[in-house]
Amino acid sequence: MNIVGYYRVSTSRQGRSGLGLDAQKEYVRLAAETNNWNIIAEFEDTASGTIAPTDREQCKAALEVCAKHGATLVVAKLDRLSRDVEDIAGLMKRVPFKVATMPTADSFQLHIYAALAQQEREFIAQRTKAALAGLKTKADNGDKEAQAKIANRDAGRQAAHAKGTKAATAAAQEAADTNAESLRDAIQSGLYAKVATLLGMANHLNARGITTARGKKFSPMTVKRTVERLGIPFP
Numbered sequence: 001m002n003i004v005g006y007y008r009v010s011t012s013r014q015g016r017s018g019l020g021l022d023a024q025k026e027y028v029r030l031a032a033e034t035n036n037w038n039i040i041a042e043f044e045d046t047a048s049g050t051i052a053p054t055d056r057e058q059c060k061a062a063l064e065v066c067a068k069h070g071a072t073l074v075v076a077k078l079d080r081l082s083r084d085v086e087d088i089a090g091l092m093k094r095v096p097f098k099v100a101t102m103p104t105a106d107s108f109q110l111h112i113y114a115a116l117a118q119q120e121r122e123f124i125a126q127r128t129k130a131a132l133a134g135l136k137t138k139a140d141n142g143d144k145e146a147q148a149k150i151a152n153r154d155a156g157r158q159a160a161h162a163k164g165t166k167a168a169t170a171a172a173q174e175a176a177d178t179n180a181e182s183l184r185d186a187i188q189s190g191l192y193a194k195v196a197t198l199l200g201m202a203n204h205l206n207a208r209g210i211t212t213a214r215g216k217k218f219s220p221m222t223v224k225r226t227v228e229r230l231g232i233p234f235p
Contacts, residue, residue, distance in 0.1 A: 002071040003032060003098070005042040006062045008080045010049065024076035031074065031100035041065050049083045053091060066095040073097035078113055088114040179213045180229040186210055187223075187232060196235040198223045 007024040021044065032039050043062040053059045059081075066073050073091075075081045078099050082088055091097060092107050099105060105113070138146035183205070190204040198220035205218045212222055227234045 001035075001037050002040045002069060003028075003037045003074045004062050004066050004069075004071050005039055006045075006059060006073055006075050006081065007042070008045045008047060008049070008056070008059075008075075011046065024080060027076035027100040028074050031098075031103045035103050037072075037074070040069060040071055049079060052084070052087055053082050054087075063091075063095055066097075071095075074100055076100045078110065078117070082114075083118065085111070085114040085118045176213070176229065180226050183210065183226055184230055184232070187227060187230070191232075191234075198234070201227075201234075 005025065005028045007021055007028075009020045025042070028039070031037065041062070043058040043065075045056045045058040047056045054063070062073060065071065073081075073095050074097065076099070078088070081091065081097065089111060092111065096107070097110075099110065102109075102113075135146050135149060139150050186205055186208060187201065190201050193204070195201050195204050201223045202218040202220055205223070210218070212218060216222075224234075
């Protein structure tokens, strides 16, 4: 049987380090070896499990290969494909798939496993919500231990938010630098053509069909920001 391996990690950090990916690939490799499956392609996504499989670029590519070659999609664990029973049911209508950690499970069994997993997650969420509500009530009534726990929780959230904001800012800066670098040659060609004003450079770029990172036309201000980011002296 021809199979297509699909692997997913939730963060770019996991993707870069290989954390999780190596284990997933080993599960699929061992299952293929044991069951005489032939791996014809492999795909990797860095995406949250809350994103539908059909909205992930590499998962869509994996599904297309399966459909084209009549292959079976294989994941290491069911949650690498989706944590939503509706997603699982929808995929079952598109391509056959198997889970390396339970290779003999059929579609009906996988559907049941997905439903049970989703139900358990919902129960956990409800218990967590109830526990937090109880903790808040105790804190409001003056319970020092409950107040300390809520304070620690709030501090952890603030730290996580600050970390996420810093990472997002760094990513935005990197994207802006990359975009500016892609414009270097076009701007230098304008300077070579004796363009001497910001408006003139904006017109020069617009005339060549070059747009900003947002797909808009250049203005003197966007030109100014770009040349400053590139460190190009402008008349």
